[in-house]
Amino acid sequence: MNRMSAPGLSAATAIAVxxxxxxxxxxxxxxxxxxxxxxxxxxxxxxxxxxMEYISTIYSGWRFRTDETQAxxxxxxxxxxxxxxxxxxxxxxxxxxxxxxSCASCHGDVESFAGLTAHMPKVGEDGNLVVMEDLxxxxxxxxxxxxxxxxxxxxxxxxxxxxxxxSRGMTMDVAIDGPxxxxxxxxxxxxxxRYGQLELSCANxxxxxWGNMIRADHLSQGQINGFPTxxxxxxxxxxxHNRFRGCIRDTRAETFAExxxxxxxxxxxxxxxxxxxxxxxxxxxx
Amino acid sequence: MKRTWMLAxxxxxxxxxxxxxxxxxxxxxxxxxxxxNSLSGVPGDPENGRQIMNxxxxxxxxxxxxxxxxxxxxxxxxxxxxxxxADRWTEAELRGIVANAKIMFPESMMPSFYKNDGYIxxxxxxxxxxPDGLLGPLLTAQEIEDVVAFLMTLKEE
Numbered sequence: 001m002n003r004m005s006a007p008g009l010s011a012a013t014a015i016a017v018x019x020x021x022x023x024x025x026x027x028x029x030x031x032x033x034x035x036x037x038x039x040x041x042x043x044x045x046x047x048x049x050x051x052m053e054y055i056s057t058i059y060s061g062w063r064f065r066t067d068e069t070q071a072x073x074x075x076x077x078x079x080x081x082x083x084x085x086x087x088x089x090x091x092x093x094x095x096x097x098x099x100x101x102s103c104a105s106c107h108g109d110v111e112s113f114a115g116l117t118a119h120m121p122k123v124g125e126d127g128n129l130v131v132m133e134d135l136x137x138x139x140x141x142x143x144x145x146x147x148x149x150x151x152x153x154x155x156x157x158x159x160x161x162x163x164x165x166x167s168r169g170m171t172m173d174v175a176i177d178g179p180x181x182x183x184x185x186x187x188x189x190x191x192x193x194r195y196g197q198l199e200l201s202c203a204n205x206x207x208x209x210w211g212n213m214i215r216a217d218h219l220s221q222g223q224i225n226g227f228p229t230x231x232x233x234x235x236x237x238x239x240x241h242n243r244f245r246g247c248i249r250d251t252r253a254e255t256f257a258e259x260x261x262x263x264x265x266x267x268x269x270x271x272x273x274x275x276x277x278x279x280x281x282x283x284x285x286x
Numbered sequence: 287m288k289r290t291w292m293l294a295x296x297x298x299x300x301x302x303x304x305x306x307x308x309x310x311x312x313x314x315x316x317x318x319x320x321x322x323n324s325l326s327g328v329p330g331d332p333e334n335g336r337q338i339m340n341x342x343x344x345x346x347x348x349x350x351x352x353x354x355x356x357x358x359x360x361x362x363x364x365x366x367x368x369x370x371x372a373d374r375w376t377e378a379e380l381r382g383i384v385a386n387a388k389i390m391f392p393e394s395m396m397p398s399f400y401k402n403d404g405y406i407x408x409x410x411x412x413x414x415x416x417p418d419g420l421l422g423p424l425l426t427a428q429e430i431e432d433v434v435a436f437l438m439t440l441k442e443e
Contacts (some may be wrong), residue, residue: 197399197408197421208395209364215348216360249414254407 028211029063029220034280037076040169046276046285051176054207060277061220061229064211065286072284081230081282084237088158097146098220101258106143110166121268123179129264132160133239151258152248157228157237163279164228172225174271187269190262196253197271202270210269222247224267225274226283233286239265296328301406305413311401318433319390320378325427330435338433346433349396354440365396370442380437384430399425399433 029093044060052058062070092103092110107113121131121134136159137148148238149156194201203212206222213219213251228237241258244266250257305327314321324330338344340358347355349364371380383390385400400423410417425433 089356193406195405195407197405197424199405200395200397204395213360214362214364215345245414249409249412252409252411253405253414254409254416255414 012243013047020236029059032063032070033271034060034062034066034070034074036074036168038054039138041278042169042280043171043276044280047130049272049275052273054203055221055273058218058223058277059210059221060274060280060283061223062280062283064218064220069284069286072232073280079230079282079284080232080235081141081161081228081284084154085162085282087154088162091155091159092162097140097144097149099143099145101144103139106139108137110162114166114183115170117164117281118170118172119174120263121183121271122175123183127179129183129265129268131240131267132163136163137162152239154236157239161228161237161282162238164279167279168281170279172271172274172277173209174268174275176268176272180268183268186262187265187267190266191201191269193263194251195248196251198251198253202247205253221273222270223274223277224270225277226280226285228281229283231283231285239271244270311423312403314385314400316382316386317378318385320376320382321385322378322381324431325385326431328428328431330428330431330433330438332432332435333404335432335434335436336431338425338429339397339436342431343399344429352440368437368440371440372438373441373443375437377434377438381430381434382436384425384433397424399423400427400430 029045030104031092032042032044036042036065042060043060045139046058048055048058062073072080080181089110089203092107095105099148104110117132121129124134133149133151133156136156140146141148149159174180192206203223205219210219210221224240227240227243229243230236231238241260241263244263245255245258305385308327314325315323334382336355339346339352339355346352346368347358347361349362351361351363353363353367353369366388375383377389383396386398387394387396387400402421402423405421408417408421409415409423
C-alpha cells in the first residue's frame with residue numbers, strides 16, 4: 001500500500017513543479033475577450049470555415065498568450081507596435097522618388113484602405129496572387145519611381161500594419177474559389193507537408209496540437225489575422241512570411257524565401273483558416 | 287612483455303570483428319517496430335542519455351513529460367508521459383521507437399532519430415539552408431543506445 005502510494009505522490013509533486021515553471025496554463029485557449037481601446041471588439045473565436053475538416057472552432061493566437069502579453073494589445077497606448085505605425089503614417093505623407101509623389105497625394109487619407117486587409121491575399125487582374133507587400137511595392141516602383149522596400153524591413157511592415165489597422169475589427173474573408181482556387185490548393189498542400197529532418201507539418205503543431213505545450217511554448221492555431229505582429233522576443237513587427245520561415249526552419253528544413261510564390265500561396269491558405277476572425281493587426285505576441 | 291602486448295592487440299581485433307561498426311540507418315532491422323541488436327555494440331550510458339533527453343537533436347522533453355527529469359524546466363505535452371516506459375516496453379522496442387518511431391506508430395509526429403534520407407527539403411540543422419552533403423542521423427548509434435539506457439531506468443513497478 002505504502003509502496004504504491006509513495007511514487008504516485010512524488011510524481012504529482014513533480015508535475016506541480018513543472019506546471020509552475022511553464023507559466024502559461026496547460027490546456028486550450030483562455031476565456032478572455034479582446035476589446036481594444038474600450039471600443040473595438042475583436043472576434044477571437046469563431047466557427048471554423050466550411051473548408052476546414054479537422055477543427056470546429058478557430059481562435060486568435062491572442063487567446064493563448066499570458067495575461068501580461070494580452071494586456072499590451074488592449075490599449076493602443078500600451079501597444080509597442082504603435083510607434084512603427086506612427087512612423088508609417090508619416091511615411092504615407094512623405095514625397096519620395098522621381099515622380100514627386102507621396103502615398104497620400106494619390107490615395108488621400110489612409111482610411112480609404114478600410115476593408116482591404118480583410119480580403120487579402122487576392123488574385124490581381126493579371127491572374128497573379130498578390131499580398132499587401134506586392135501592392136505597396138508596385139506603387140513605390142511603378143508609380144512613385146523609387147526603390148522597393150525589403151519584404152520584412154521596418155518600413156514595409158509598418159506600412160502593412162498601418163493599412164491593416166484601417167480594417168481592425170472587420171471580419172477576415174479571403175476568397176478561395178475561382179481564380180484563387182489553384183493557389184489555395186498549393187498552400188493547403190504545403191500546410192500538410194512534413195518538411196525537414198524533423199518531418200513536421202504546420203498541421204502537426206497548429207492543427208493536431210494547438211493548446212498543448214511544446215517545450216516552453218503554448219501552441220496556438222498559427223493564425224495570421226494579427227500580422228504584422230509585434231514580437232516581444234524580437235522587439236519589432238514581424239511579417240507573415242518571416243514567421244512562416246521561422247516555423248519551417250525549426251523543423252530542420254530548407255525554408256522558402258520571404259516573398260516567394262510558395263509563401264504567397266501558403267499565406268492565402270492560412271488566411272482562409274482564419275475567415276471569421278477579426279483583423280487584429282498590429283497584434284502583440286511573446 | 288611483448289607477448290602481453292600482442293595478446294591485448296589480438297583482443298581488440300576480436301572485439302572489432304564481433305561488431306562491424308554501426309549499421310547505416312537503412313540497414314537497421316526492425317521486427318514489429320523493435321530493434322533487438324545494439325546499434326553501437328557498446329552498452330548505453332544512461333547519464334549521457336539523460337542529457338540528450340534535454341538538449342540538441344534529442345530534446346525529447348520538448349514533447350514528453352518525464353518525472354525523473356523534473357529538475358529541468360518546460361516539459362511538453364505532445365507525446366505521452368514517459369514515466370514507466372520500461373514497464374510498458376522491452377529494450378528492443380524502446381530502441382526501435384527511438385531509432386524510428388514511425389515504424390511502431392505509423393504517421394507519428396515523433397521524429398525519426400536514426401534515419402538520414404527520405405526527407406522533404408531537409409536543412410542544415412536550424413540554418414534554414416540546404417545541407418552541403420549528406421545528412422547524418424539526428425542521433426548517432428551510441429547516442430541512441432544512451433537514450434535507450436536512460437529509458438530503461440524509467441520503471442514504476
